[in-house]
Amino acid sequence: MIRVTLKRETSNNKRSILDKQIIDDYYLLVIYEIERGEAIENIEIMLKEYESREMYLECAGIYKAIDHIKFFAIYELIIRLCLDEQTDNIKINYDKREY
Secondary structure, three states, X not given: OOOOOOOOOOHHHHHHHHHXXXXXXXXXXXXXXXXXXXXHHHHXXXXXXXXXXXXXXXXXHHHHHHHHHHHHHHHHXXXXXXXXXXXXXXXXXXXXXXX
């Protein structure tokens, strides 16, 4: 006999989908604003405002976007600095401990 189970939508499941939608909307909004030239400092001020209003889902989306933007900015710097000819010849010796 084959047992078939269907996933029922509960109120918690619907709420988590709505929560994820809010987080994703604010994430995309911040990414859009940064692409248009908005300074990260202004976005961080907006994040503090939302925190003071206890709008935590919106804060999660804003924080996620700021975190990704900072990560990719650092990544871009590392790529640009490491593609220099001088860094192509760096050799790291893991056997020798230097303190």
